[in-house]
Amino acid sequence: xxxxxxxxxxxxxxxxxxxxxxxxxxxxxxxxxxxxxxxxxxxxxxxxxxxxxxxxxxxxxxxxxxxxxxxxxxxxxxxxxxxxxxxxxxxxxxxxxxxxxxxxxxxxx
Amino acid sequence: xxxxxxxxxxxxxxxxxxxxxxxxxxxxxxxxxxxxxxxxxxxxxxxxxxxxxxxxxxxxxxxxxxxxxxxxxxxxxxxxxxxxxxxxxxxxxxxxxxxxxxxxxxxxxxxxxxxxxxxxxxxxxxxxxxxxxxxxxxxxxxxxxx
Ligand SMILES: Nc1ncnc2c1ncn2[C@@H]1O[C@H](COP(=O)(O)OP(=O)(O)OP(=O)(O)O)[C@@H](O)[C@H]1O
Ligand SMILES: [Mg+2]
Numbered sequence: 001x002x003x004x005x006x007x008x009x010x011x012x013x014x015x016x017x018x019x020x021x022x023x024x025x026x027x028x029x030x031x032x033x034x035x036x037x038x039x040x041x042x043x044x045x046x047x048x049x050x051x052x053x054x055x056x057x058x059x060x061x062x063x064x065x066x067x068x069x070x071x072x073x074x075x076x077x078x079x080x081x082x083x084x085x086x087x088x089x090x091x092x093x094x095x096x097x098x099x100x101x102x103x104x105x106x107x108x109x
Numbered sequence: 110x111x112x113x114x115x116x117x118x119x120x121x122x123x124x125x126x127x128x129x130x131x132x133x134x135x136x137x138x139x140x141x142x143x144x145x146x147x148x149x150x151x152x153x154x155x156x157x158x159x160x161x162x163x164x165x166x167x168x169x170x171x172x173x174x175x176x177x178x179x180x181x182x183x184x185x186x187x188x189x190x191x192x193x194x195x196x197x198x199x200x201x202x203x204x205x206x207x208x209x210x211x212x213x214x215x216x217x218x219x220x221x222x223x224x225x226x227x228x229x230x231x232x233x234x235x236x237x238x239x240x241x242x243x244x245x246x247x248x249x250x251x252x253x254x255x
Binding site: 030 | 149153
């Protein structure tokens with residue numbers, strides 16, 4: 001099932017750090033993803049952080065914890081977090097969790 | 110409700126099996142004519158229940174998880190996920206939104222998601238002997254095969 005695991009790459013422009021998250025995000029891949037996101041945020045201290053979920057086809061509550069942790073890290077830096085290009089299944093999970101009251105979520109750009 | 114078909118799968122509590130369990134549930138459910146949204150909801154609910162076994166039931170060892178899937182006449186799918194792990198002390202409290210014993214790695218939303226993505230969620234648990242979660246979901250279209 002390794003092929004189904006979550007993948008991440010990053011791009012940076014100006015003070016904006018973007019994580020492109022692809023595949024399926026569950027507990028199996030969440031720990032490594034969280035580590036990678038925290039490490040990059042600590043190293044680059046961006047003003048804005050974007051989680052680009054265009055290629056993310058599945059997410060469960062493990063993804064909510066990842067977003068919340070990224071949100072707290074950005075908050076501690078006085079920066080902002082955006083979750084962008086959310087597809088339909090992940091959006092249903094985000095809606096059920098009520099996380100949109102704290103974090104900026106958009107479905108497409 | 111009358112049972113039309115049934116499958117039972119057992120696997121160890123390795124996190125790599127989360128994806129397997131979702132895919133297996135979706136493959137079995139394909140004999141019902143579900144919408145993509147319904148299929149996504151089913152996969153999400155399975156993912157939550159199986160992850161709970163891996164993370165909470167067996168926190169420091171591998172143990173067996175069984176997933177039983179049933180198609181019930183006329184158009185209902187039932188998923189039962191069972192572990193023989195540590196059990197839940199207070200089920201009512203565990204089901205509350207945001208309640209977690211898992212710290213920063215968890216959000217405490219698993220049961221809430223299972224409840225909102227299926228029609229009924231039944232939890233049976235005994236401390237020291239394990240937990241069984243049974244979920245039923247009615248699908249909007251008629252059963253295509255029998
Ligand atoms: N199979 C299980 N065995 C033992 N304890 C469980 C089991 N399932 C759930 N629990 C307990 O119930 C609590 C709530 O579960 P729930 O799935 O709602 O949230 P979580 O797993 O803590 O976080 P999330 O699902 O958002 O990652 C857990 O923190 C755990 O204490
Ligand atoms: Mg959970």
